[in-house]
Amino acid sequence: MNQTASPSFSRRRLLELGAIGGLGGLSLAAGVSPGIAFASPGRTAGGVTVTDLGPAVLNFSLAAGIPVGNDKVYVASRNIEPMRIVGFDLTTEKVTSITPCPGISTQLLAADPEGRYLYSAIREYDSAPGPGFIRLDLSKAGAPKEDLAAIPGLDPYAVTMSPDGVVFFGGQEKGPKLRQYDPKTGQLTVVATPDPNVPMIRSLASTETTVYIGTGAVQGVTPTSTKAGLFTLNRATGEVRSILPPQFANKIEIRELEIMGGELCVHCRGGGYAALAFINLADPTQQRVIEGTGGRMPKRLGDKIYWSGSGGVREYSLTTGASRLITPAGLDMGELWGLWIRGDKVVVVSAFGLVIEIDPATTEGKIYDLVAGGAPVGPQLAMSVAAGAKSVYVGGTNAVGRHDLITGEQSRILAPGEAKDTLIYNGVAFFAQYNSGGILTFNPAVDDGTARKVASSYPAQNRPHQIVWDDVNQIAVVGFRSDTLDGGSVMTFDPATNATTNAVNPIDAKQMVRAVVCHEGIAYLGGQTTDNRGGTVVAWDPVAQRELWRMTPQTAPTGVTGLAVRGRHLYVMCFRGDFFVVDLATREVVHQGNHGPMVPNYGTLLVSRGQVYGASSKAFFRFDPKSFARTDLVPDLDGEWYGIPRAAVDERGQFYAIKGRNLVRIAVTPRA
Incomplete structure (x- = not known):
């Protein structure tokens, strides 16, 4: 169906469309009856009962879309398994092909000038291996996939199709390379490394004679890495030279390149900066720059x-x-x-x-x-999980799954981006949203299925990690990472006024604020670097925005991923299972151990009824309050996460975690 959007076109009317409503239409498409509780009878072992509540987040989302001809559109799904490239006819309003592909998602689709082949470059994930450079033959029924080449180690970010049908692509890797695929020879070759010190090739455009290459430092920034760059590659000679407008020097990235007649349109952005440049293709020294837009x-x-x-x-x-x-x-x-x-x-x-x-x-x-x-539609990888007010919220990609614990029904909340963590306060859900999404909120009593933005994140502080409640100061505290500047920040948010504060790099210039917990008006911040180092814990006054003290419990730091406070003890979980208990009165480590077998990467912590529990992608466990020994309550979660694995607990003391791609309820008896 299609629907004309007009000034009277409301969010509620939009929600009535099959693709975007509560999960009535989505459940049927996924083979699940709408309005039926997903819970299975569960299993009990040693006083622990695990009940399957069904897919954690059901959705169809995408991360690429291009036209082929006048009436066909091809899109690439995101965060459902398998990833699929879907063809859609605007005339018939029907899907014409669904092609399974490797990986989780791709941002890159490019069609050849004749419209026969559709090319894609996909990151080769360990969980979904396979040749990452592929093409679909659109002339055949079902648009079958052809594997062209493996591209291990590359996270693709940019692709362009030249007028003569040659594909160029690149992305994030050490010494990012521009690759060329010539369909006439069937060969994939490296044709240039425009800047070996920049983290990524960010954008591309091409003519029959020249490839234009935009670089950036959005992620993977190092002290010696360069930032925005703009280069030309002479396809005949292989010569590479810079044509970066001087106004763009030391900016973050060249985000977009587009050939517009006889000019190259360039969009530069980063750290609150935005600008357009128009560069003459025949004489690149002729440039005009329009700052403040784009x-x-x-x-x-x-x-x-x-x-x-x-x-x-x-x-x-x-x-x-x-x-x-x-x-x-x-x-x-x-x-x-x-x-x-x-x-x-x-x-x-x-x-x-x-x-x-x-x-x-x-x-x-x-x-x-x-x-x-x-x-x-399919189950997405989870980003976060939170429980309370008779609901469980599971963050996904461009959606949050809400599980009603009374009826057992699941509905979908539209939330642009990724809900990296969720706080439930006074029955209202607050989502810490990536990328630069700020704080979104959803009140099931009044909202119509779409999260509302109530606060912005601060410039360049784009990746939230954890949002927690401070009972004493009556504020939420949020830890962030800056993808473009490295380091991170700690933000406070007052739900009564929507007011925020922000302190940049409260740990140091390299460590993000990976974990946060609040206790008696103090926020404890856990640090980690992008290469799994750091590991500093900082006691922080969130109102005065000042440090009280700090320590680094690890001798060979891997970074802090989970924090919890019980009584006088601060529990610290580190990347790959290093574990410490700190006496807050003496600031001394009173216990240490390693739980690597149950924490293969990220481990997080929570407190319920005087006991500390832990979660990882592999397991759910508990620590003895006296000996600090670990008891494995559910050792086989094997949760499929696109984020930091977490568990949640509701007001009744019931726990919720991710097993595979499903939400499970974990009931633990006192004697377990």
Whole structure:
């Protein structure tokens, strides 16, 4: 079906669409009856009962969308297994092909000039191995996949298709390389390493003679890494040279490149900075820069440029410099992963599983529902889990699954981005949202299925890790990592006023705030670096924003991933299972051990009824309050996470964790 979006088009009307409503339509597509509790009878062993509550988060989300011809759209699913590339016909509003692929997701799709082959570069995950460079033959029924080459060690971020059908792609790796695939020879070769010190190739564009390469330092930043770069590769000679506008020196990244007639459109961003540059293709020394504007996926129609920006789709006039939002009124499109021009309309692909065609003249839109047309829904990898107020919330990609503990029903909350952690306070859920999503909230008593933004994250503090409640100061405390600047921050949020404060690098310039716990008005911060070092614990006054004391319990630090306070003891779980108990009065370590067999990577902690429990992707366990010995309560969770493994506990003392891709309830008897 399609639906015209107009000024009266409300969020509630949007939720009535099959792709985006409560899980009625989604459950049927996944083979699960709507309105039926997922709980299985459970199993009991040694006083522990585990009950399966069904898929933790059901959704169809995506991270790439491109047109092929005038009427076909191809999208790549995100965070469901297997990943699928889905073809959709805008004329019939039906899915035309579903092709299983390796990996978890891809941001990269490119079609050849004839529209026969669709290429993709996919990170080769350990959990979903296989050749990461593939193509689909669109001329054949079902668009079958052909494996072209393995690309181990590369996290792909940029792809371009030249007018003569040669594919170029690159991404994040040590000494990021530009790769070329020539379909005439079938050979994949490395053709350039434009900057061996930058973490990633971020954007690409190409003509028949030249490849334009944008680099950046969004992730994997080191003290010696360079940042934004813009290079040309002469395809005939292999010569690489810089054409970076001087205004972009020392900026974070060249995010977008687009050929527009005889010019290259360049979008530079990072750390609150945004700018456009237009560079003459025939003479790259002819450049004009417009600072203070720009966005993702820029496309030109007449004298207007359209891009994905704050609030959805923005229009920018090259003639007057005027800018306006053309998103249909009342329509929350979430993250956009594709944008192009179709006739005199702007078409975008929403991570909510929608294709939306917008008329810039009227700002009205036509909505195409991918799930209603046959796109497959599936269980996502979990990002977070929280329990309380008779509900369990599981963060996913562009959605949060809400499990009603009274009825057993699951519904979906639209939440752009990733809910890295959730706090439930006074019956209301607060989501700490990546990427730079700030704090979103959902009140089941009044909200209509969409999370509302109530606070912004601070510039460059884009990746939240944990949000916890401070009973004494009546504020939430959130730990962050900065992907672009390294280090991190600690933010406070007052739900009564939505006011926030932020302190950058409370541990040091390298350590993010990976773990947080509050006790008696003090926030304890656990640090870790991106290469699993650091491991500093800082006692922090969240109101005065000052350090009280610090310590590093590990002799060979791997980083702190979980914290809990019971009585006078601070429990510290570190990456790969190092474990410490600190006496808060003396600030001395009174117990240490290693729980690597049950904590293969990240371990987190929580307290319930005077006892400390731990969770990892592998197991759920408890610590003895006197000896600190570990008891394995559920040793075989094998949770499939796209985030830091956690467990949650509700007001009744029932625990919730992820087993595989399902939510489970864990009941522990006092004698267990």
